[in-house]
Every structure is written in C-alpha cells, then in structure tokens.
Amino acid sequence: MESFPLKRHQKRHLRAFTLVEIVVAIGIFGFVVSGIILALLQLNSMAAFGRSISNAKELCQEHIEKVLTVPYDSAGAIPALLTNQVETNNVLIFVNQDDTTVIIPGQRTTTVSKADVANPLNDPILNAVLQITVRVEYKYRGINTSYEMYTMRTPD
Numbered sequence: 282m283e284s285f286p287l288k289r290h291q292k293r294h295l296r297a298f299t300l301v302e303i304v305v306a307i308g309i310f311g312f313v314v315s316g317i318i319l320a321l322l323q324l325n326s327m328a329a330f331g332r333s334i335s336n337a338k339e340l341c342q343e344h345i346e347k348v349l350t351v352p353y354d355s356a357g358a359i360p361a362l363l364t365n366q367v368e369t370n371n372v373l374i375f376v377n378q379d380d381t382t383v384i385i386p387g388q389r390t391t392t393v394s395k396a397d398v399a400n401p402l403n404d405p406i407l408n409a410v411l412q413i414t415v416r417v418e419y420k421y422r423g424i425n426t427s428y429e430m431y432t433m434r435t436p437d
Contacts, residue, residue, distance in 0.1 A: 326422075329376055329377075329383075330421060330422070332376050332377065333374055333376045333385060333419070333421045333426065334426070334428060336374045336375060336376065337374055337387070337417040337419065337426070337427075337428040338417075338428050338430075340372055340374070340389055340417050341389070341415045341416070341417055341428055341429070341430040342430065344389060344391060344415045345413065345415055345430055345432050347362070348362060348363065348391075348393075348413050348415075348432070348434065349432065349434060351363060352437060353434060353435075353436050353437055354436055354437055355405060355406060355408075355409035355436035356436075362393075363393055363411060363413075363434065364393065365393055365394055365395065366391075366392075366393055367390065367391070367392045367393075368390070368391045368392075369388055369389070369390045369391075370388065370389050370391075371386065371387070371388060371389075372386075372387050372388065372389045372417060372419075373385070373386060373387070374386075374387050374417075374419055374421075376421075385419050385420070385421055386419065387417055387418055387419030387420075388417070388418050388419070389415065389416070389417050390414075390415070390416045390417075390418070391413065391414070391415050391416075392413070392414040392415075392416075393411055393412075393413050394411065394412050394414075395408075395410070395411060395412070396410040396411055396412040396433055397412075398410050406435060406436055409435065409436050410433055410434070410435050411433065411434040411435075412431065412432075412433055412434075413431070413432050413433070413434055414429065414430070414431050415429070415430050416428070416429040416430075417429075
C-alpha cells in the first residue's frame with residue numbers, strides 16, 4: 282500500500298485550536314477567576330468586620346481596667362466612677378481597610394449597679410459588691426453591632 286501525504290490544509294487543522302475552542306476556554310477561565318476574586322473580596326470584608334469587633338472589645342476592656350484600678354473602700358467614699366449610674370460616651374472605632382483607616386462612630390455605655398449576691402450573713406463586703414457592664418454599640422456597613430463585657434468589683 283502506498284501512503285499518501287496529508288494535504289496542506291489537513292496538517293493545519295490537526296495542529297491548531299478552533300475559534301470555538303479558544304472562546305470556550307477563555308470563558309471557563311474567566312468564570313473561575315471571577316469566582317476566586319469574589320471569594321477574596323468576601324474574605325476581606327469579613328476580616329474588616331472582625332477587626333471592628335476586636336476594636337470594640339479593646340474599648341470595653343480599657344474601660345473595665347480603668348474601673349478595676351480605681352481605689353474602692355466600702356467604708357469610705359465611693360469614687361465617682363463607681364457610683365450607681367449609667368454613663369454614655371461617644372467613641373471612635375478605627376478599622377484598617379484597603380490601606381485606609383475607616384473611622385466608625387459609636388457609643389460606650391457603662392452601667393454600675395449593686396450586684397445581686399446572696400448574703401445570708403449580711404457581710405458588709407458582699408453588700409458592697411458592684412456589677413459593671415460596659416457595652417460598645419456602632420453601625421458597621423449598615424449593620425447594628427455591639428460588644429458587651431461584665432465584671433464584678435469588690436472593695437479593696
């Protein structure tokens with residue numbers, strides 16, 4: 282049998298991709314890349330929200346430490362910071378996002394009240410135990426968000 286050489290147009294067809302194959306491949310590649318980009322943007326958004334919660338927690342913790350370090354003697358005068366009260370202050374929460382700092386306004390509410398402690402022997406120290414609640418509230422990307430911490434304070 283005699284073998285016939287391939288014609289010129291048949292050789293070209295065997296070596297190249299068709300236009301349809303190239304368009305389909307580009308479409309699949311674009312679909313995959315856009316999915317990856319959307320996932321990364323969502324992760325960045327979630328990380329920024331986590332940073333805002335972390336900063337709110339830091340504001341609560343700072344105020345709790347301040348309350349815990351004030352001298353408190355049940356026999357003497359109660360410091361103004363520990364009087365039974367509800368105090369609200371404006372605070373700023375800083376979030377680094379896309380190489381810029383976003384400042385979120387919020388409010389810190391501190392509530393100081395007498396703790397509900399069982400005291401069958403009427404111990405004066407247990408009567409002087411205070412419960413301190415610190416809550417930071419703010420709105421981040423249209424979502425009302427808050428963080429709250431509690432502590433108890435006994436006389437020194």
